[in-house]
Every structure is written in structure tokens, then in C-alpha cells.
Amino acid sequence: MSRRSNTLVVQQAKAALQQMKFEVAQELGIQIPQDGYYGYMATRDTGALGGNITRRLVQIAEQQLQGFRR
Incomplete structure (x- = not known):
């Protein structure tokens, strides 16, 4: 049994x-x-990539939440 924590909830995403x-x-x-x-990539690059993706996802979620409040 796989216990990966990064399994997509919505596979279409x-x-x-x-x-x-x-x-x-x-x-x-x-x-x-x-x-x-990605094993040959610098940790700094993969971290920057993941951090910027997370930042963008949070921005998208915040924008969607603002739409619900109106």
C-alpha cells in the first residue's frame, strides 16, 4: 500500500x-x-520551483475565496 502524501485529490488537475x-x-x-x-537538479532550483508553484496556488485560492465573499 502506497502512503504518498502528495496524491492528487482531483486527477484531472x-x-x-x-x-x-x-x-x-x-x-x-x-x-x-x-x-x-529531478535528481540531478540543484536543490535550490527545485525548491524555488516548488515554492513559486505553492505561492501561485495560494494566490489562486485567495482569489477564489474573495469571489465567494461578494
Whole structure:
């Protein structure tokens, strides 16, 4: 049994998250490995990538919550 904590709740979101990853990487000037293996990337780059994705997801959630309050 897998106990991964990063399992997607909405499987359809996978493509959108992948697209966001590539957009953020391009903005930061980070080259994403073609084979999908991140083991050779610098920790600083993967951290920056993950941090910026998280920041963007929080911004999206905040915008959606503001829409509910109106």
C-alpha cells in the first residue's frame, strides 16, 4: 500500500499542475529535465520551483475565496 502524501485529490488537475510547473520554470529560467528525473537538479532550483508553484496556488485560492465573499 502506497502512503504518498502528495496524491492528487482531483486527477484531472494533473495536466494543469504540469503546465503550471513548466510556466514557473520558464519564468525562473530553470530547465526541467526531459526524462522527468529531478535528481540531478540543484536543490535550490527545485525548491524555488516548488515554492513559486505553492505561492501561485495560494494566490489562486485567495482569489477564489474573495469571489465567494461578494
